Amino acid sequence: MERTVAVLASQVRLEERLLLAALSRRGVAHVQVDTRRLRSVLGERVPERWGVVLNREIGHTRAVYAASALEAMGRSVVNSAAATEVCGDKWRTSVALSAAGVPTPRTALALTPEAALDAMEDIGYPAVIKPLVGSWGRLVSLIPDRHTATTVLEHVAALPGPRSHVVYVQECVPDLARDLRVVVVGGEVVGATYRRSSGWRTNVARGAVSEPCPVTTELTKAALAATTAVAADIAGVDLVEGADGELLVLEVNHRVEFAGFHAAHEGRLDVADRVVEHLVTGLRA
Numbered sequence: 001m002e003r004t005v006a007v008l009a010s011q012v013r014l015e016e017r018l019l020l021a022a023l024s025r026r027g028v029a030h031v032q033v034d035t036r037r038l039r040s041v042l043g044e045r046v047p048e049r050w051g052v053v054l055n056r057e058i059g060h061t062r063a064v065y066a067a068s069a070l071e072a073m074g075r076s077v078v079n080s081a082a083a084t085e086v087c088g089d090k091w092r093t094s095v096a097l098s099a100a101g102v103p104t105p106r107t108a109l110a111l112t113p114e115a116a117l118d119a120m121e122d123i124g125y126p127a128v129i130k131p132l133v134g135s136w137g138r139l140v141s142l143i144p145d146r147h148t149a150t151t152v153l154e155h156v157a158a159l160p161g162p163r164s165h166v167v168y169v170q171e172c173v174p175d176l177a178r179d180l181r182v183v184v185v186g187g188e189v190v191g192a193t194y195r196r197s198s199g200w201r202t203n204v205a206r207g208a209v210s211e212p213c214p215v216t217t218e219l220t221k222a223a224l225a226a227t228t229a230v231a232a233d234i235a236g237v238d239l240v241e242g243a244d245g246e247l248l249v250l251e252v253n254h255r256v257e258f259a260g261f262h263a264a265h266e267g268r269l270d271v272a273d274r275v276v277e278h279l280v281t282g283l284r285a
Helices: 014-025 060-072 081-087 090-099 113-123 146-158 217-230 259-264 271-284
Strands: 004-008 030-033 050-055 107-110 127-130 141-143 167-171 178-185 188-196 209-212 234-241 247-253
Touching (some): 004 014, 004 271, 014 271, 050 060, 050 271, 081 090, 081 217, 090 217, 090 247, 113 127, 188 217, 188 259, 217 247
Antiparallel strands (some): 178 234, 234 247
16 A cells, blocks of 8 residues: 555645645655645554655644644654644743753743743843744743833733733843744754845744755754754744854754745755655665
């Protein structure tokens, strides 16, 4: 029986189109699975033809449970449920990075907005607060002083749900207009970009511009250490340069978006093809 790559995606964006095209180009049997229709019954198995599953689900909760369900049904999922859960939670990512000795900005967790005021005094101003789960720079705030912190935290306290009231605090690095994105596939660095912005958030989704970045020994070491710490096979590692030039890891993205990376390298570094090559290796295992 021909083994198939199942691509989990409720939304087919540019990255998913590139991945599906790369699978077709290589002649790899594949199927797109809309996670909104995915269900599983414990004790049953998914179709045997699903040799490996690529998790591209955009919603964090659905991505974690989809991976967990399919693993319970005997399938190999990339990235794993465990890696997806860690990478999707900024605090859990920071804990994993710290435990592995990977340099990161100073970080604190406050279990209430009131405690966050003291946490920011510990970290020092300016500081950045982020939601535990989220992408594209949404609900991320730059806090220059205690007065601003008090105002922002009043809004945080009014948000619905207990998770919204847990505050993730991180020190503000010197250069807010530039960070680095490293794409890692199967334990190898594919390439890197600088992401530059006219503001202080360097998300490509918010208009930041990606430019090619040289892949140095230090950058490779930091990126691979980060992906190892969170056990991710495919990832986008976001880093910043500290005041002394040291590379600090901010996040590890388990569902890496690479449209900006692809454009910056003018197609010379094909992330989708590298991902498919990694998956094909898994099919043969």
